[in-house]
Each structure stands twice: as structure tokens, then as C-alpha cells.
Amino acid sequence: MTGVEHAGEQLELDGLPVPRARRRPRGVALADEQPVARVCIDLPPQHLDRLFEYAVPATMAADARPGTRVKVRFGGQDVDAYVIERVDEAEHDGDLLPLRRLVSAEPVLTPAVARLARAVADRWAGTLTDVLRLAVPPRHARVEAEEQADDVPSVVPVSSTSAWLPYRGGPAFGQHVLAGGAPRAVWTALPGPAGERWPDAVAQVVATCVLGGRGALVVVPDARDIDQVLTALVAAGIPAHRPGARGGAVRLAADDGPAARYRAFLAALRGQADVVVGTRASAFAPVRDLGLVVCWDDGDSLHAEPRAPYPHVREVLALRSELEGAAYLVGAHGRTVEAQALVESGWAHDVSAERSVVRRRTPRVQALTSTELAREGAAAAARLPTPAWRAIRDRLADGPVLVQVPRAGYVPAVACGRCRASARCTTCHGPLGLARADGVPTCGWCGRLATDWRCQECGGATLRSVRVGSERTAEELGRAFPGVPVRVSGARAEGGVLAAVRDVPAVVVATPGAEPVAPTGYAAAVLLDAAVSTAGSALGLLPDALRRWLAAAALVRPGSEGGTVLLVGDAEERVTQSLVRWDPVGLASRELAERVELALPPAVRMAAVVGRRDAVLAVVRRIEVPGLDVLGPVPVDERSPGALEPDVRAVLRVPRAGGNALARALAASMAVRSAKREGGTVRAQLDPTELG
């Protein structure tokens, strides 16, 4: 043994016992006040998910505050860490190493966000470090050094809540927010005229919150939605935050690039912006005096974080509203089963409109199913049946007509023209499709051109389309309505996603989620290939199909102004009826009852453990919680890198009340796994979205 430390003893002045924390490396003067920093280390292994203590050098005494980024020596290497707290005495009985370096004095991790991140890590059986990587944007030193704002008096928001009048419980929600309360609501938004659409309602309740002296946070699926909310906020008296000014709203999106993202983050952190409007990761934004959190369209898959520990915005904000005493609002045109569960458990209020209001504000909806068409004597086989064609032609006189197509591309799938077997690549057996009208079929997996294709079943050499995408639909509609401009909007379309179209006659073809807004509403919407949207057995498929249709239908003028929606195809009956009656809550409620019956989430809590068979079994075997049900493991399609056998998935199921215990036990088992280096790879996911 060498290097026995005596340095601490020099502080033993008046006979008091030397606090352990005062033991320190020779030659480093320590902070007088709170000389111990508890830090969270930026290393992935699950068994390191706890705080480690370091001595605070006197030089960092003032700046190494909770929330700052530091460098520490850990296990012989330099690692990044966050100071979580400063304390007087260490719990660790052993020498403390000094903090190595203060990266920045900016306390980027506020106590509230640190607490939220810990709760999120616990809830999803992940590590604090993983969550902090989602929550805190990478530092941008130049942005950090930019001029600080002078305190210019903030603008006073306009106090209008007109957009909430149609909703039962809407005005009361706003009043409660204004008074500093923390009401919780699940809101079914309706289509409306300019100034009363969902972004306006969101902006008004945000303005109400700011008027009441608190900050607000709005999380939406994508950048286009951010713009819509920011525009509506201006009308509600909350302008875009200007650097150098006090107040206003900032947009916070990872897509805006590191500098813009960090600048917006700092504006919130420093209390300069009152309102943050952003995508997924902004659920963790450090808004000061948070009074309201809003999640718009919680059924959009963009709200589900794809990185470990896979938290969902709707649930993160629910945790946050409880931890910070903030009001909670989740809104959509549709209703997810999960949001319905918040209502039916009594956790949140239902904020919806009366039937009469729904009828007044929504377009006329008609389902063109094959039975419906047969009744009218029309050919059912046509993708665009005559009544739909006629409706488009008639409504085009009044304005733009929206056509929603569930698939992007031209002809994403083709089949043998003789025996109808789906056409597969001769090399890798991937699906063949057409990129353009004059194109050669190409493989969707390996990209090879199928130049001299022959059917492997029957030897046929001709191909027919089995799925039609938005591009091909646009081409067909162009021919069907000569002289009418056709626009295409979609992530993979040539012009990308269009934010808006003009109020002139045009056919607008869009994939779900990419529908442009029309200033005074579309004259009509036609939802094609309805059967495609409800085919399959995935969990939540039906409410999700309704969500996509309602999102498009909500852009159409009310029936009183001729607004018409046509659903074309034989979709699942209940979903079709829910659209016709504009009743997303009814569908979600029935679906929830079914989930209770079948012991499926959210009536129960589940976790998926995916990876190499032996590794998965080892993790699962250690888990003991009351009422645990282990399903599987069964093989899945993917395989771990380098593995010979396909991965397996085990599904763990517990009664809803046992969710926290399951998460804790799963995290503990994963920690044992990482400590023992059991080998292979294992992914643990709570509330898995895909259950195969």
C-alpha cells in the first residue's frame, strides 16, 4: 500500500472529527462550502446508474453547481458527468478524487429536469445517463458565449379563450390554469374556421398560462406543427422570442441543428422565453415555473422516442405535470386508447364537444364501401369509383380537394400478371416495385433491377400492380381531371411535405401526416384504399387508422358549406362507422374495454426483452414480481450482429399496478447482466409498441 493520505488532517484544528469528505488528494485545496459533488457519470452500463462522489476543488467551489457539466476521473479514464448535487459530507467511505475540470458553468440540468429524468429512467427501466442524453442538447460553446439578454419588459398576452367555448370543460380548464392550478385533460379537437383550429386553441390556453405568470411547454410531432402553433401564439399575444428580449416563445427541435437547438434551450433555461414549442425531446425542456404541458396528437408515432429507454412524450409529460404541479393537456382529432385510459381511470378529464357542435363543425362523411357501391349500381372494383370521381369533379368548383393515399411512391408492389403471386427479387427475394411509369421493376431490399424477371411460381413474365402509391395516384387523377392542377405532398415526394395550398381548385394528393392546410378548408377529401389502413392485427391499429382519416377530414370545410369526406374501400366496420359518426372517443373506449378483457396494455403493463436466446433467458429468470406472466420467448425477424440464430423476444406482463415493480426488477436484472457481462445483446423495452 502506498500513497496513504494525510492531507485531510491539516484541517483538524479544533479537535472535531475530520469529516470523511475532507480527506482529499494532497495539494488540492477544497471548497469550504459543500466540498462534495454527487455526479452522474456518462457511461452506459446499467450497474453504473447511481451517483458517485467527488471532492470539489476550491477553484470550482462557486461554479460547479448542481446541473453543470464536469469531467471526472473514473476507473482510470476521463469521463463526462453532471453535478447532480452538492453536499457537506460524503457517503462513500474512501478517498474522493477531485473533479477534474468544469466544462461550463451553465447549469444545464435544472433540479426539476434532473428529477424528471430520474423518474423517466425508473419508469422505463433505463439509466439516468440515457435519459439525459435525450433531455439535454449537446453544448455549443459559441452559442453559450453569445450576448445575454437585457431585460426588456415582456408583452402581455391577449386574454381570449374563444376557441375553447365549443368544448365541455374547455373554459373551466383555462380558468383553472390561469388561477395557477394543475388540471388534467384529454381533449378531442374539432375542425374549425381560422382562429378556432387546434393550434389556436393550444395557443390560447398557453397564453392564459403565461398571463397567470407561469411558463408553458407544447410538444408536437413535427416541425410543421411547431410553425402552426408559433403562428397561432403570435395572434394570442405571444410573439416569437427575440434574443435580447424577455418573454415570447421559442421553437426547440433537434432538426434545427446544434446551434439553434442549444440557443433555444438556453433561452428557456435562462428564463428569457416563457414558452417552448418543440418536438419529442423538448418534453424535457427547462421551462421556468412550468404551469402547463401540452402534447398534441399523442397517437403520432413521432412521439415515441426510438432510443433507449424508449419513453413516450404523452407519459413523460404526465410524469412531469405531477412532479412540477403543472396542468396537463393532451389533444388530438382522434383518441388513442392510452389517452382514453387516462380519462377512464379518472386521472384526466374528457374535454370534448357536444354532438350538436360536432355536427355543425365537421364535414359530411360518407363511406363508399363495396356494398354501398353495389347499392348504387357502380363498379366496386375501381380504385376511384364513379361516385368518388363525381364528388371530386363537383367539389373542385368550390376549392381544393384533398386525396389521401396510405402509401408513398409509384407502385410499391407488383405481382405476377398470370398467377397473381407477389413478385419477388430473384436474388434476395425482396419485394419488387416500380419507381416510375416507364421504370424497370426494382427490389425494395437490395435495389437490383429485375430486367428479365420470370415468375418463380408459374413462369409468367408479365407484371401487374397490387399496391398503388401517391405518385401513381397523382398521375391517374391528372388524367381523370384534365386541366386541374395536381399537387403531391409527402416526405418522399419531389416537393417534400407542403405546409399549405392556395384556396383554388386543385387536386392535392398526400400521404398520411403530410396533408397541407388549406386557408378556408378543403372543399372535399377523398380517403383512398381504406381497407389497407385497417388490415392487420397490430395493437392500436384501428384507432390509428381513424386518427389518420380524421387528421385529413379535419382540414375540410363543415358540411353546411358543402364540405364532404369520402372514405373509399372496405375498411373494418367499427372504424368506418366511427369516422362516419365522427366519434373517436367511442372507438377508443370500446378498444380499451377489449384490452381490459384480453389483458393487453394499457390495462396491464408489459415489457419486451429482445436479444440472443440465452441472454434473454438469463435476464427474464431473475425477475420476480407479483402477478408476473412470462410469454415466450419466441423468435423474431431481426438477429443480433454476428449471431447465427434469430433473436428471440420474451414478453413480460403484470397487472397495471405492478408496472413500477416490473420496471425496477427489469432494470435490476439488466444491471446484473451488465455487471456479470453475460454476453450477447439484450434490449429491454417497457410499453413496447410492436408485439409482432
Add this chain to the structure above:
DNA sequence: AGCACGCCGACT
């Protein structure tokens, strides 16, 4: 994650 220590096989 990285790095130590520690106990069993084929090799200069």
C-alpha cells in the same frame, strides 16, 4: 465501459 487481478492451457 475500461482496467485490474487471478487462475488454467500451449509455447519460445
Add this chain to the structure above:
DNA sequence: GTCGGCGTGCTC
């Protein structure tokens, strides 16, 4: 005799 395999343990 040793060089070196990776199983187990630890890191404030």
C-alpha cells in the same frame, strides 16, 4: 518454466 486466455470485481 512463462505468455496469455477471459471470468469476476471495481471504479467515488
